[in-house]
Amino acid sequence: MGGQGYDGPLEPAGECRYRIPKSYRRDMRVDGIIYADERLIEPIRSDNAAEQVVNVATLPGIQKASLAMPDIHWGYGFPIGGVAATDPAEGGIVSPGGVGYDINCGVRMIRSDLVLDDVGPRIEPLLTRIFQTVPCGVGIGGRTRLALSEMRKVLREGAAYVVRHGQGWPEDLDHTEARGCLDGADPDAVSKRAYERGQNQVGSLGAGNHFLEVQVVDEVYDPATAEAFGVAAGGIAFMIHCGSRGFGHQVCDDFIKTMRGAARKYGFDLPDQQLCCAPVESDEGRRYLGAMRAAANYAWANRQALMVLVREAVSTVFGKSAERLGLRLVYDVAHNIAKIETHDTAAGPRPLCVHRKGATRAFPAGHPEVPEAYRGVGQPVIIPGDMGRYSFLLVGQEAAMAETFGSVCHGAGRAMSRSEASRRMRGEQVRRDLAAKGIMAMSHSWKGLAEEYSGAYKDVADVVSVVERAGLARKVCRLRPLGVIKG
Amino acid sequence: MGTFDVFDHTADIGLRVRGRDLPDLLETAARATFAQMFDDGPRGVEVVDDVRAVPEGDLAGEATELLVVWLQELLYRFETARLVPLEFHFEACTPREVRAQVGFGRFDPGRHTARLEVKAVTYHELDVREDPGGTWSARFILDV
Numbered sequence: 153m154g155g156q157g158y159d160g161p162l163e164p165a166g167e168c169r170y171r172i173p174k175s176y177r178r179d180m181r182v183d184g185i186i187y188a189d190e191r192l193i194e195p196i197r198s199d200n201a202a203e204q205v206v207n208v209a210t211l212p213g214i215q216k217a218s219l220a221m222p223d224i225h226w227g228y229g230f231p232i233g234g235v236a237a238t239d240p241a242e243g244g245i246v247s248p249g250g251v252g253y254d255i256n257c258g259v260r261m262i263r264s265d266l267v268l269d270d271v272g273p274r275i276e277p278l279l280t281r282i283f284q285t286v287p288c289g290v291g292i293g294g295r296t297r298l299a300l301s302e303m304r305k306v307l308r309e310g311a312a313y314v315v316r317h318g319q320g321w322p323e324d325l326d327h328t329e330a331r332g333c334l335d336g337a338d339p340d341a342v343s344k345r346a347y348e349r350g351q352n353q354v355g356s357l358g359a360g361n362h363f364l365e366v367q368v369v370d371e372v373y374d375p376a377t378a379e380a381f382g383v384a385a386g387g388i389a390f391m392i393h394c395g396s397r398g399f400g401h402q403v404c405d406d407f408i409k410t411m412r413g414a415a416r417k418y419g420f421d422l423p424d425q426q427l428c429c430a431p432v433e434s435d436e437g438r439r440y441l442g443a444m445r446a447a448a449n450y451a452w453a454n455r456q457a458l459m460v461l462v463r464e465a466v467s468t469v470f471g472k473s474a475e476r477l478g479l480r481l482v483y484d485v486a487h488n489i490a491k492i493e494t495h496d497t498a499a500g501p502r503p504l505c506v507h508r509k510g511a512t513r514a515f516p517a518g519h520p521e522v523p524e525a526y527r528g529v530g531q532p533v534i535i536p537g538d539m540g541r542y543s544f545l546l547v548g549q550e551a552a553m554a555e556t557f558g559s560v561c562h563g564a565g566r567a568m569s570r571s572e573a574s575r576r577m578r579g580e581q582v583r584r585d586l587a588a589k590g591i592m593a594m595s596h597s598w599k600g601l602a603e604e605y606s607g608a609y610k611d612v613a614d615v616v617s618v619v620e621r622a623g624l625a626r627k628v629c630r631l632r633p634l635g636v637i638k639g
Numbered sequence: 640m641g642t643f644d645v646f647d648h649t650a651d652i653g654l655r656v657r658g659r660d661l662p663d664l665l666e667t668a669a670r671a672t673f674a675q676m677f678d679d680g681p682r683g684v685e686v687v688d689d690v691r692a693v694p695e696g697d698l699a700g701e702a703t704e705l706l707v708v709w710l711q712e713l714l715y716r717f718e719t720a721r722l723v724p725l726e727f728h729f730e731a732c733t734p735r736e737v738r739a740q741v742g743f744g745r746f747d748p749g750r751h752t753a754r755l756e757v758k759a760v761t762y763h764e765l766d767v768r769e770d771p772g773g774t775w776s777a778r779f780i781l782d783v
Contacts, residue, residue: 409696600678
């Protein structure tokens with residue numbers, strides 16, 4: 153861990169909930185609520201994340217509480233795992249730090265008709281083929297460089313642009329959050345540099361904690377919902393974790409400059425420069441939201457293009473079309489984003505600006521934004537774990553709407569810094585340990601692999617257990633990795 | 640030549656940098672940042688280019704902003720042209736402006752090994768200061 157730690161109040165506030173009362177610091181406008189249990193709350197105390205929950209509670213227009221999911225850890229500005237909703241009608245702000253540099257970083261999960269017996273003996277050629285097909289690693293762009301005019305279409309249309317060019321199936325869009333496109337994207341609010349950085353990166357994975365995994369469904373907790381999502385025990389799935397690449401990073405960089413000026417202009421006294429912000433209903437706020445939506449759409453186009461490459465690689469190895477292999481998208485979720493959504497408040501249903509910084513939307517059954525095919529059961533919520541253990545597929549529940557603006561955790565959450573991880577582990581050892589568990593790993597950097605080893609993360613089962621016990625989402629199935637590609 | 644060390648940050652990378660003067664601080668900060676990205680990076684200068692970093696608007700003259708803008712300039716060149724800064728010749732360097740001739744090596748994925756992508760230099764707990772005696776130090780966190 154790192155940082156100074158937190159020695160302020162954390163009052164038990166019901167099952168898996170801890171409250172930081174707004175009396176703790178004079179500038180807090182609302183309480184802080186951290187979802188955790190006794191096992192997870194101690195490591196949360198040991199870094200700066202809880203203090204960051206307090207800082208977020210000071211933001212103008214914040215509603216209900218500054219929320220943190222059980223995978224919370226020290227970020228910059230907002231904690232990773234933070235959720236904050238502001239009311240534009242009450243001067244509520246939007247903050248680039250509440251979204252992060254990797255705008256619309258997210259996860260998509262693809263199911264298949266393949267089973268463990270098909271893939272187990274062929275994991276090496278399969279993973280090698282995917283590794284060769286999907287551009288990944290530091291400084292590696294996609295297969296094509298888009299003209300600026302085409303980039304503008306990507307920014308407006310998102311995943312639909314990729315599908316319209318024959319890459320993927322129309323039903324992919326039905327199974328993507330917001331159908332892979334936020335309305336209100338403004339390509340004119342995006343800088344020349346962002347265009348330059350993004351032109352050749354659609355369809356590339358990047359590096360760091362971004363990954364691509366071949367997984368097997370090894371435990372089903374809710375067979376009926378699993379069936380609705382098209383997954384069953386023993387089935388093979390593919391998971392892609394990636395975002396808006398250099399395009400989104402540049403948009404965030406650009407608007408943090410704008411917002412630092414805006415925060416002074418609007419007289420905001422902020423406890424952390426990285427929380428710089430402007431009212432949603434201001435020129436700066438509107439321009440940021442326009443550019444952020446463009447970056448979110450870029451990320452959905454990127455993940456769509458990556459999925460098409462995975463389908464291509466799997467088809468080649470098994471000698472069958474993606475359709476015949478049943479390589480259908482289960483769902484795609486964003487976990488770094490700000491969206492205008494309608495939620496219940498003390499004044500009734502209101503459009504709020506919901507920041508999810510390392511948090512996943514988790515809408516329940518019946519919500520109009522849940523795809524029609526899943527509306528009877530609820531939104532699929534994809535929670536990746538670490539590369540040596542497992543990931544989970546959950547389904548959104550009503551309590552999330554009532555308490556967390558329809559949000560849950562986004563992953564395991566780091567438990568250890570990268571430098572600590574590489575002090576403890578060497579890449580070759582990590583590869584051997586994974587192989588002993590039947591997991592094949594490929595990466596451009598052994599040291600990078602060491603930094604991502606299992607022990608550097610919390611056990612995602614503990615995180616998901618908290619979310620389930622708090623009633624925010626329910627477990628559907630668990631997925632065990634067979635093959636891992638790290639950029 | 641300045642010095643740097645890495646401090647633990649749960650998700651990202653924290654750097655503490657010290658330089659004998661402001662140019663030395665900026666050079667060392669650049670070396671420290673790019674050292675996080677490679678296991679085995681380029682070593683020979685292939686391209687020399689002018690780099691200018693100027694904090695704008697209300698932020699003009701802030702040394703913290705100068706550091707961020709300087710590193711952003713270099714990261715932009717890496718991302719768009721795979722250029723890695725190796726040698727630095729400063730022509731002007733004040734908190735208001737830095738102008739330098741920078742010698743770059745070119746990253747070649749076939750020959751070099753990269754480890755991490757630096758997404759950005761964050762403002763969280765960012766600190767740049769002139770210390771008593773005229774040396775400079777900085778502390779910043781990279782989003783990776």
